[in-house]
């Protein structure tokens with residue numbers, strides 16, 4: 001399918017229109033950003049790993065009955081996806097303490113939670129993606145109660161499937177962020193699931209293999225993404 005005008009240029013991906021109003025080309029770039037876009041670098045090969053990684057995860061979730069926006073992989077950086085009307089919301093699940101929850105609640109990194117913790121954030125870099133709750137979402141008219149319940153249920157189900165998938169490769173899924181959208185009233189998982197938007201540690205050594213390597217200047221960012229991909233069986237070709 002031919003790529004037409006640029007629709008959205010985000011911090012790590014570009015979306016292009018196609019001749020079909022229902023389908024978009026999603027291109028993963030090598031741009032890597034952190035701290036709401038304040039730190040930006042190009043990391044050679046990241047776009048390719050993330051495209052293949054995301055497609056592997058979305059195919060896996062699809063096989064479990066989770067509706068995902070992926071239609072087909074076009075090449076190493078581009079995939080065809082269903083055009084969604086995105087909720088301006090980030091759905092985060094945490095299995096272990098890391099990142100913003102440590103600062104907010106004074107927790108030590110690595111603490112395992114008794115139950116996965118679900119949190120909503122408002123997707124707005126200028127405001128630093130503030131945490132919100134169901135009442136904000138309903139009062140601002142971003143989603144109704146039924147959709148909110150569905151977003152939580154889908155996100156927690158996805159957590160169960162992915163915790164299992166990573167554990168089989170001796171990897172711990174610490175936390176992650178998802179974005180959902182609607183097409184013809186049906187909710188789909190959109191955007192991406194890649195090491196850019198989650199935390200994954202080696203089970204034995206607790207080595208960080210995700211974007212914290214970039215945030216914390218630990219080096220070997222793309223190599224670590226490739227290691228996770230290799231361990232869970234993603235074909236990087």
Ligand code: ADP
Nearest residue numbers: 008010011012013069081082083084086190191
């Ligand atoms: P950013 O965090 O800067 O938005 P991205 O580079 O990930 O970074 O941008 C991709 C954009 O595309 C995001 O705004 C995301 O919500 C949006 N998006 C992802 N999947 C879809 C889709 N299927 N349809 C429409 N928009 C989408």
Ligand code: UDP
Nearest residue numbers: 092098099100101175176177196197198199
């Ligand atoms: N996350 C993300 N994009 C965001 C905010 C968070 O992908 O805009 C991911 C992040 O990589 C981590 C999880 O969501 O896996 C929880 O992030 P946290 O709230 O701890 O924020 P951080 O300190 O990572 O900015």
